[in-house]
Amino acid sequence: MKKNNRRDFLRKSLLGASAAALMPVTLRSKSGNNFSGIPELPTRVMGRTGIRTPLLSFGTSGINDTGLIKTAYHSGIKVFFSATYYGEGNNERILGEGLRGLPRDSFILGTAVPADGLNTRSGLFTTPFDINAYIKKANACLSRFGMDHVDFFLFPYASKKETILNKNLLKALEELKIQGKTRFTGIASHGGTEEALKAAADSGFYDIAMISYNYKTANKEALDKAIEYATKSGMGVVAMKTASGVYNDKSGAAINVTAALKWVLQNENIASIVSGMTSIEQLQKNLAMLDNLKMTDQEKKELGTAAIENKFGLYCRQCSECLPQCPHNLDIPTIMRSYMYAYGYRDMKKAWYTLADAGLEGNPCSNCDICNVRCSAGFDVKGKISDISRLRNIPEDFLYSI
Numbered sequence: 001m002k003k004n005n006r007r008d009f010l011r012k013s014l015l016g017a018s019a020a021a022l023m024p025v026t027l028r029s030k031s032g033n034n035f036s037g038i039p040e041l042p043t044r045v046m047g048r049t050g051i052r053t054p055l056l057s058f059g060t061s062g063i064n065d066t067g068l069i070k071t072a073y074h075s076g077i078k079v080f081f082s083a084t085y086y087g088e089g090n091n092e093r094i095l096g097e098g099l100r101g102l103p104r105d106s107f108i109l110g111t112a113v114p115a116d117g118l119n120t121r122s123g124l125f126t127t128p129f130d131i132n133a134y135i136k137k138a139n140a141c142l143s144r145f146g147m148d149h150v151d152f153f154l155f156p157y158a159s160k161k162e163t164i165l166n167k168n169l170l171k172a173l174e175e176l177k178i179q180g181k182t183r184f185t186g187i188a189s190h191g192g193t194e195e196a197l198k199a200a201a202d203s204g205f206y207d208i209a210m211i212s213y214n215y216k217t218a219n220k221e222a223l224d225k226a227i228e229y230a231t232k233s234g235m236g237v238v239a240m241k242t243a244s245g246v247y248n249d250k251s252g253a254a255i256n257v258t259a260a261l262k263w264v265l266q267n268e269n270i271a272s273i274v275s276g277m278t279s280i281e282q283l284q285k286n287l288a289m290l291d292n293l294k295m296t297d298q299e300k301k302e303l304g305t306a307a308i309e310n311k312f313g314l315y316c317r318q319c320s321e322c323l324p325q326c327p328h329n330l331d332i333p334t335i336m337r338s339y340m341y342a343y344g345y346r347d348m349k350k351a352w353y354t355l356a357d358a359g360l361e362g363n364p365c366s367n368c369d370i371c372n373v374r375c376s377a378g379f380d381v382k383g384k385i386s387d388i389s390r391l392r393n394i395p396e397d398f399l400y401s402i
């Protein structure tokens with residue numbers, strides 16, 4: 001579809017977002033995937049699932065508006081991802097509500113369900129995996145969505161081979177498939193991704209992987225090889241954290257998000273970008289990006305310059321090298337993610353919940369005269385923790401009035 005047509009469509013859609021939601025959607029073709037009046041976005045195949053996914057998918061971590069979900073759907077986006085830990089399950093409710101009334105076979109829905117007892121820092125289970133507890137959690141997701149099944153249950157924070165291949169985890173996911181609660185399974189990986197991709201691919205069990213991937217990615221060559229390995233094995237690979245934020249630093253210096261997303265899609269092994277969109281403007285910009293994936297010299301220059309001048313910006317590579325260095329045993333990679341959500345995305349709710357996940361109370365760094373942590377990205381770890389720790393002083397119920 002030509003840029004203008006799509007924009008016209010989007011504009012009309014925006015003008016009548018709520019009306020569009022009430023309009024009956026008519027099946028147009030025998031494919032079961034095409035609906036009249038809805039633009040068709042460029043697609044790639046998501047591995048052995050055979051799903052032709054638009055290059056742009058919707059990540060709902062910051063969503064608080066069902067209208068935006070409906071508008072995205074009516075703009076051609078068909079794949080939506082959530083996670084039980086986004087807004088403590090609230091995002092799954094909002095997403096389910098946003099998709100309510102649309103033909104179930106016209107969209108693809110996935111969510112990440114963490115397992116009790118997984119140490120997200122080490123990627124290892126600290127207690128034996130409980131099959132029934134996991135299935136119960138997955139069922140709770142379905143209740144929040146108000147759906148009888150999803151298309152993907154993803155196992156998040158996947159990094160270690162022994163965890164990914166844990167027999168009871170595989171049994172639980174298999175059982176969910178047998179019960180018709182999910183069509184496919186996958187992993188989501190924030191760090192240790194090369195090992196995770198290889199293990200998931202070798203298992204022959206997992207259908208897709210959602211991975212952090214952006215122009216600031218460290219060890220790109222090795223990661224690209226792992227992505228290729230996974231796709232050759234039949235897995236579909238989708239990318240998250242694709243812009244590594246909207247702002248490059250705390251001052252509010254903006255990232256060229258369009259260029260950053262295009263950069264991701266230059267890798268044809270990436271089936272789709274899972275973009276955490278929170279506004280119509282963002283949606284519109286991301287859709288416009290799909291009209292021409294070729295990167296201009298200016299875009300390449302901007303990303304290159306940004307990478308050299310401010311190599312990592314707010315983006316923590318989740319390399320975990322800092323972990324053994326902190327005598328207070330702080331979950332620094334998770335706290336740094338919270339910092340990025342706060343300043344890079346201005347998503348205070350997500351930042352707050354991520355800090356809660358890290359178990360951060362008060363400012364533990366205030367007890368250290370000197371910080372011995374040397375971050376591989378050169379972050380002032382103590383400064384960033386001292387800054388972001390203030391967010392936890394906000395009571396949880398206030399978050400929803402921000």
Ligand code: SF4
Pocket residue numbers: 315316317318319320321322323332333336374375376377378379381
């Ligand atoms: S060493 Fe730095 S980049 Fe690596 S996980 Fe720790 S804070 Fe993040």
Ligand code: SF4
Pocket residue numbers: 325326327328329330364365366368370371372373381382385
């Ligand atoms: S200042 Fe903070 S990060 Fe550094 S060693 Fe102390 S508690 Fe750990």
